[in-house]
Amino acid sequence: MTSPDISISSLMLCFLLLVIPLAISYRIKLHISRTTIDAVARMTIQLVLVGVFLTYVFDLNNGALNLAWVLGMVIIASYTTIRNIELKMEKLLLPVILSFMAANLSVLMYFNKFVLDLGNLLEARYLIPIGGMILGNSLRGNIVGMGEFYKDIRRNENRYLYNLSLGASMYEALMPYIRKCLRSALRPTLANIATVGVVFLPGMMTGQILGGASPMLAIKYQISIMIALYVSTSMSTAFSILSTIHTTFDEYGLVKKEIYREKGKKKEKRK
Amino acid sequence: MQDEIIRYENVGISFGSKKVLSNFSLSIPKGKKILMKGKSGTGKSTLFKILLGFEKISEGSVYYRGKLLSPQVSWQVRKEVAYVSQDTDLGEGPVKALLEEVHAYRPNRKKMGPEKLHMFMGELELEEDILEKNFENLSGGEKQRIGILIALLLGRDIFLLDEATSSLDSGLKKKVADNFLKHGDWTLFIISHDREWEREEVEIIEIEKTDLIEE
Structure with a gap:
């Protein structure tokens, strides 16, 4: 049993449904018609491209190419994280990429080897979608965790300096901030784990059931993937923070001011 | 000199293009008590922060x-010198937890005995129940006394006190000054506007406001 195909004309019928929100937007002046059309157009183009690429990648199923695809996703995820937390790329990009690689690739490989028991660990059908889920979740965790860490350390700079003055090592003085931001980073994933099945059926499970898998198989996949997401998000966030500390703090233990991207704040006047 | 603890040589401090202090020289031998006075904005606190490696000097050494x-020396200073900051935002949560955290730092382990804690708390007129309170809910004077308490508990003998008694009443100011000054071997470098620190054994330095030069 497999899912019925969606023909181009059926897809058009699906797009037709958009008339409803557009009509509502027009009638009560929501002013989101433009945004809706833009978003749907972007989604369609992106997914068509991904579909075309993945068709090729899956057909070739070349291990090196599949791995390169995942590495590309790692770089984009790292870049997106740093851009979202308003820090500068130069000091952070490399440590974040390495952290994402170490944490997410190791969990991904473990998953493929021991949970799925794949003969070929780099099998495109598993490596790319599962890698994508793991990276997506890490991305969200890192945006929350790293964002909070670097914001806190700046907001509470006096407190941090005071702890240094008491003889704390950099790690001792940073530990309360690291604890706090890791907790924040993991909270959404934990909430997801605790409510899955009750509040929502995750996309992967839905997809498998639509694809003809039995619900029992689908939940086994879901349980394993949720654990993998939790593990990889904790590891990658911890690695990112610990590895960026080396490039973002100077030898006095002070955070380098130049890592922050200033937005519209007045700078020290220099003549 | 062998017993010299701190020496400033022709130190200049600028904030941006504003020069607030220039040609400042001072030598502090062991056991010396120095009180620095002067208007705000003259870079007094910065002289402390330089030593701790929190600020960099513009000129001098x-x-x-x-x-x-150097960075290494600043890390050493942080382990050997007790600093009471003018800023009393020292942390949050129960005072007891705050003290425990400080004493978990490697150089401070095994320094805090309960009898020492109670003795210092008595001297500072702090009630026992303050240990259970959250630091952020304390009054300014109480926060300041916790800062002094921590500095005393560290068991160090060099002190940088930056307006450490400003929010205390005058009886307590005197008591705190007495307590610090009675130790002949303690090296005290004090910034304060409080007259209670002006004693015979204390050398007073007036910091003049440098003419503000805008380049």
Whole structure:
């Protein structure tokens, strides 16, 4: 049993449904018609491209190419994280990429080897979608965790300096901030784990059931993937923070001011 | 000199293009008590922060125990010198937890005995129940006394006190000053506007406001 195909004309019928929100937007002046059309157009183009690429990648199923695809996703995820937390790329990009690689690739490989028991660990059908889920979740965790860490350390700079003055090592003085931001980073994933099945059926499970898998198989996949997401998000966030500390703090233990991207704040006047 | 703890040599401090202090020289031998006075904005607090490695000097040089200031020396200063900051935002949560955290730092382990804690708390007129309170809910005077308490508990003998008694009543100011000054071997470098620190054994330095030069 497999899912019925969606023909181009059926897809058009699906797009037709958009008339409803557009009509509502027009009638009560929501002013989101433009945004809706833009978003749907972007989604369609992106997914068509991904579909075309993945068709090729899956057909070739070349291990090196599949791995390169995942590495590309790692770089984009790292870049997106740093851009979202308003820090500068130069000091952070490399440590974040390495952290994402170490944490997410190791969990991904473990998953493929021991949970799925794949003969070929780099099998495109598993490596790319599962890698994508793991990276997506890490991305969200890192945006929350790293964002909070670097914001806190700046907001509470006096407190941090005071702890240094008491003889704390950099790690001792940073530990309360690291604890706090890791907790924040993991909270959404934990909430997801605790409510899955009750509040929502995750996309992967839905997809498998639509694809003809039995619900029992689908939940086994879901349980394993949720654990993998939790593990990889904790590891990658911890690695990112610990590895960026080396490039973002100077030898006095002070955070380098130049890592922050200033937005519209007045700078020290220099003549 | 062998017993010299701190030496500033022709130190200049600028904030941006504003020069607030220039040609400042001072030598502090072991056991010396120095009180620095002067208007705000003259870079007094910055002189402390330079030593701790929190600020950089624009000109001149600073020595600690004869060693030119460097990152390594600043880390050493942080382990050997007790600093009471003018800023009393020292942390949050129960005072007890705050004290425990400070004493978990490697250089401070095994320094805090309960009898020492109670003795210092008595001297500072702090009630026992303050240990259970959250630091952020304390009054300014109480926060300041916790800062002094922590500095005393560290068991160090060099002190940088930056307006450490400003929010205390005058009886307590005197008591705190007495307590610090009675130790002949303690090296005290004090910034304060409080007259209670002006004693015979204390050398007073007036910091003049440098003419503000805008380049």
